[in-house]
Every structure is written in structure tokens, then in C-alpha cells.
Amino acid sequence: MAIPNVRIPSRQLYIDGEWREPVKKNRIPIISPATEEIIGEIPAATEEDVDIAVEAARRALARDDWGSTTGAQRAKYLRAIAAKILERKSELAKLESLDCGKTLFEAAWDMDDVAASFEYYADLAEALDSKRKTPVDLHLDSFKTYVLREPLGVVGLITPWNYPLLMATWKVAPALAAGCAAILKPSELASITCLELGEICREVGLPPGALNILTGLGPEAGAPLVSHPHVDKIAFTGSGATGVKIMTAAAQLVKPVTLELGGKSPIVVFDDIDNLDLAVEWTLFGCFANAGQVCSATSRLILQESIASEFLERLLLWIKNIKISDPLEEDCKLGPIVSSGQYEKVLKFISKAKDEGATILCGGERPQHMKKGYYVQPTIITDVNTSMEIWKEEVFGPVLCVKTFKTEEEAIELANDTKYGLASAIMSKDVERCERFTKAFQTGIIWFNCSQPTFTQLPWGGRKRSGFGRDLGEWNISKCFLVLKWPQI
Numbered sequence: 001m002a003i004p005n006v007r008i009p010s011r012q013l014y015i016d017g018e019w020r021e022p023v024k025k026n027r028i029p030i031i032s033p034a035t036e037e038i039i040g041e042i043p044a045a046t047e048e049d050v051d052i053a054v055e056a057a058r059r060a061l062a063r064d065d066w067g068s069t070t071g072a073q074r075a076k077y078l079r080a081i082a083a084k085i086l087e088r089k090s091e092l093a094k095l096e097s098l099d100c101g102k103t104l105f106e107a108a109w110d111m112d113d114v115a116a117s118f119e120y121y122a123d124l125a126e127a128l129d130s131k132r133k134t135p136v137d138l139h140l141d142s143f144k145t146y147v148l149r150e151p152l153g154v155v156g157l158i159t160p161w162n163y164p165l166l167m168a169t170w171k172v173a174p175a176l177a178a179g180c181a182a183i184l185k186p187s188e189l190a191s192i193t194c195l196e197l198g199e200i201c202r203e204v205g206l207p208p209g210a211l212n213i214l215t216g217l218g219p220e221a222g223a224p225l226v227s228h229p230h231v232d233k234i235a236f237t238g239s240g241a242t243g244v245k246i247m248t249a250a251a252q253l254v255k256p257v258t259l260e261l262g263g264k265s266p267i268v269v270f271d272d273i274d275n276l277d278l279a280v281e282w283t284l285f286g287c288f289a290n291a292g293q294v295c296s297a298t299s300r301l302i303l304q305e306s307i308a309s310e311f312l313e314r315l316l317l318w319i320k321n322i323k324i325s326d327p328l329e330e331d332c333k334l335g336p337i338v339s340s341g342q343y344e345k346v347l348k349f350i351s352k353a354k355d356e357g358a359t360i361l362c363g364g365e366r367p368q369h370m371k372k373g374y375y376v377q378p379t380i381i382t383d384v385n386t387s388m389e390i391w392k393e394e395v396f397g398p399v400l401c402v403k404t405f406k407t408e409e410e411a412i413e414l415a416n417d418t419k420y421g422l423a424s425a426i427m428s429k430d431v432e433r434c435e436r437f438t439k440a441f442q443t444g445i446i447w448f449n450c451s452q453p454t455f456t457q458l459p460w461g462g463r464k465r466s467g468f469g470r471d472l473g474e475w476n477i478s479k480c481f482l483v484l485k486w487p488q489i
């Protein structure tokens, strides 16, 4: 099948409503994960650019055209952005696929979700107008008051490469809906579509400084944002190690953070499932969608012993249907890993599992027919014990590890045997059992008889080392981007 052509725009940093060259004029090459070739470059911001962007954001908040807008006025901008995303959907999906290696089909799906998130937060921005001032009855004649909801201020949004524009949108849309001024720092591994969001904001006339986009390296562009005294909050999605650094730096200024730090999520399959093939399909989707580079990937399969061999046989049959190819081929089901560093990391996890005595039931290597690119076969690992690295650590690649159980208690213990607490899934037709698991699972997200569906209306985030705070839903806007005040009147 022909691979579609797409031109990668050459951009600068998006600051104060304009394209601006980084002060140090540095640029970072874009390396195609599918071909390993350099296909473009992005600007690399440093501390100096962060200072300029923070000033622009502060000016936006002080100006009436952004700082005094109603929610309804901000909703118009958000809806205009959503419309432009849909207008450019096919091009943006191709750019996303080129940049991070996700299949074109999944990238197009992401663009729909991006537009839907902007629409959703437009509705919430409008709804904020009636909630801005909430009277509180003190039952006193001498004191009267109300609670006021105001935008938190200048917010720093630091995002990863696995859903580049979607993860940015999950933070940008609520921040703008709330009336904050934002500085987005996307991942250096996939920034193309986030820069196009800058162009879209320019085209829809978003007031200068309301959103600024600084591409660049984590320590050079992300860290100065976190430690900047005039950035009032940091919302972050990414690795646990970087999350710890961000929380530590923010603590020096008592700056609030929300952290979404991934996981090692379980999918528990009981022998009473109605449709074995459907359960197999969800298991594969739950672990291999986006080549496993999903923070909520259900990468620990916990399988009832009585159906284990039949289930694994079907998994092996289904896995053969996964077409591995250039992600821009329309029928591709599994593209490459985002970068050479991540590719090496995934292969190292697999070889360590082997060294520790686990069995590689299938996959485990580069697919023979892909001569270039960071491709890894879909991999299933059995004979795993709970002290192995492959059971405990997030791989962020197409790697599923399997353990069996006999009783419900044992399944719960295995499911919760992790430092993480983002998501979990249970496959069973017994509704009461599913309810028991809802209580037992120590995670923020719980799926019944499926894995991964995500809804803009529902809070997204974890417990334990998966972080705290929530993306999505109305809780996000009220808890992360608004601040409460009350005056005595």
C-alpha cells in the first residue's frame, strides 16, 4: 500500500502569539522511528526562552482580552481550535504518525479525541460563568460572603510523546477553559503536532500569550519552567523518575503539581467469560495498542488457571494477525517504538526477563521483515514470578507478562502487587464479582470486560506511584486550574 506524503512544517517557538527563534538558536533533529532518518527539526528552548514565555503569559493575564474574558468567550476560542483540528485532521494524523510511530489509524482516532476534548472544555468554560461566584449563607446578619473561583494563573504543562497532541490537549484545553495562561512543553521526541497547535491558535486569534509552546529538552526547557517563580502550577504526564524531579523542584517554591506517571496495570481474566475470543482481543488491545506505549496499558495478564492454556493458544493465534509495518500504511496494526533509546530499553527488559528465568512465549525480537526502524515484535512472557523486573516495572513497549491464579483472593493479591495504581481491568460475566474488584483494585481507572476505552467526562489519573491529581472531567478544571477565594462583604 502507498505511504502518504506529508510535509513537515518548519517552526519556531510559539510565544506571545508569534513564532520566535530560540534565544540560543538551538534546534533538535526529528528522527523518524520508522526509517531512522532525520526528517526535520524542532526549536530547542532554554531558560532564556522560558523567561520570555512566562512574561508573555503574565501579560496575557493582565490584559482584558484574556484576563477579563468570560467562560463563554473562552469557549469560542476552544470551539474554533476544535474545528481547525478537524479541518486538518488527516494531515495532523500523518504528522503524528511520522513523528512518534503510531499507526495512522490510531493517530486519526487521537485527532478526533483532541477535537472532542476542546469541545468538552468549551462546554465547561461556559458552565463556569454561572459558578464563578457562589453565595454561601453564614446564617449571620453581621457577615456575608461568597466563594469566588478564579484562574490559578500561569501554568506549566509538561507532556510526553506517546499521545503527543492528545496529552497536550488534556492539559491545554482545561487550562484555557479556566482562564489560565499556559506554557506547554511537549516531549522532544514528538513535538510536531503540538507546534501545529500553535499555528491553529494563531489562526483562530487566541489572544497573544494565552498559550505559549516551548519545544526542547527536559532539563533545558522543562526544568526552568518548573522552578520559575512566576509559574503557579505544573501539570505533568511522563515517567516516575521525572515526576519525582518535578515534585522535588516544585516543592522548593511550594508550587502545586499534578502528576500522571504511568503504571503496570493488571488485566484479570476469569474462566466464566462468555466470549473467549473477545477477551483475547481486548487483552491484545490492552497491551499492544500504540505498541504498548500507553500509561494505562494492561501489561500484566492474570489468568485463571483452568483456562490458561486455551487462552494462551488463542492469544498466539490472534497475535499472528497483528500486521507490523510502516505506521503510515493504512492497515498497519503495530508500528515502531518512538526512539532508539526506548527501543533499546524495551529489548533490555525482554533480555533481563530471559536472564531471570522467564519464558518468551512469542516475539521478543525485531521482526525479520523490518530492516530499519525501531520495531519490536508483540511479545508474551510466561513463567514469570513476582520478584522479576518484568512483573514490576513499566516497559512501555509491546510486552505482555502472564501469571495464573486459582482463587479470587489470589487474583486480587496479584493485581495489587505493584507500586503503581493507574488502571486495571477484569474480564468476567459475574457482575457481583466485578463490583468486588472495583472495591479491591487499588487504581483510579477500572475497566469491566474491556481495556483502554477513555472518556473525556471521566477523571483520568492514578494512586500510589502512578501519581495524583486528575486529567479530564470537571474535577480537573476545578481542582487543577482554578483557585478559591472568599471576601467578607
Ligand SMILES: NC(=O)C1=CN([C@@H]2O[C@H](COP(=O)(O)OP(=O)(O)OC[C@H]3O[C@@H](n4cnc5c(N)ncnc54)[C@H](O)[C@@H]3O)[C@@H](O)[C@H]2O)C=CC1
Binding pocket: 158, 159, 160, 161, 162, 185, 186, 187, 188, 189, 216, 217, 218, 219, 221, 222, 223, 226, 237, 238, 239, 240, 242, 243, 245, 246, 260, 261, 262, 263, 294, 295, 342, 345, 394, 395, 396
Ligand atoms: N505516564 C506516561 O504516559 C508516560 C510514561 N513514560 C515512561 O517514561 C519512560 C521514559 O520516557 P521519557 O520520554 O524519558 O519520559 P520523561 O518523563 O523524561 O519525559 C516526559 C516529559 O518530561 C520532560 N522532562 C524530562 N526531564 C525533565 C525535567 N528534569 N524537568 C522537567 N521536565 C522534564 C520531557 O522533556 C518530556 O516533555 C518511558 O519508558 C515510560 O516508561 C513515558 C512517556 C509517557
Ligand SMILES: NCCCC(=O)O
Binding pocket: 162, 163, 167, 237, 293, 294, 295, 296, 452, 454
Ligand atoms: N488512551 C489514552 C492514554 C493516555 C496515556 O497513555 O497517558
Ligand code: NA
Binding pocket: 030, 031, 032, 033, 098, 099, 100, 188, 189, 190, 191, 338
Ligand atoms: Na519523533
